[in-house]
Amino acid sequence: MLFFRSEERIREWCAAHGSPMRPIVRMDQLWALAATWYSTRLEESSRRPQPGEMREIFASLGLEGDFWDPRSDSFG
C-alpha cells in the first residue's frame, strides 16, 4: 500500500515490477478509509470492520468490484 505522485508513476512502477495495475485511490478516499478503520482504535470498544461492513465502506467511496471484495475468490 504505497503513495505515488501520479497515475503515470503508478503505471511505470507496475510495468517495472511486472505487476497488474490496480484501482487508484485518491487522498480524500484514503482519508475516509483511514478514519473509518482507525478513529476508534484507542478506545475500549474499537473493533475491526467485518467483511460485509468492509464491502459497504468501500462501496460508499466508489471502491467496488472484486478487488475490493474481502470474500472474493477471483484472485486464486
Place this chain on the structure above:
Amino acid sequence: MEFDTQVKLAVYRHFAETGRGPAPNEVAKRAGSDVGRVLEAYGRLRAQRLLVLEADGSSIRMASPFSGVPTQHVVEAAGTRYFANCAWDALGVPAALHTPGTVHSRCEQTGEPLHLRVGLEGPEPSDWLFHCLVPAAKWWDNIVFT
C-alpha cells in the same frame, strides 16, 4: 474490562504516547498483570488480527496503524514521531490520535518526497495517489507484504 482488551489498549496507548512499541513487561505493568499472561493475550489478539508479532512471539511488528519497526512512512504529530505500516496507515495515525500531523513518505516510483499535512478533518488538498497491489481478499495472506 476483559483482560485481552486491557492488553490491546495498553499496547495501542503505549504506541500513541511514545511512538514506539512496548516491551511485554511495559504492557504487563499497564495492565496490572504479568508477562506470561500478556504473551498469552498477544496470541489471541494476533488471531483477531489486532496485532502482528515478530517470530519471537513477544515483539510487536504491527499494531495498526502503528509500526513497531522503522518504515518509509513517518508521521509527526504533537511532537512525537511515529512509523506507519503503509500509506493507508500513515493517514491512520492522525486519525487514531485525533491530532493534526504531517505525513512524510515518498513516491514509490521516483522517490519524490511527500510531505502531507493532515488536520482533524483530513489531509490538505493533494493530487497524490494511493495504490494497493494486493486484493482485499488476500490482504491477510501476508499482511507485512500488503
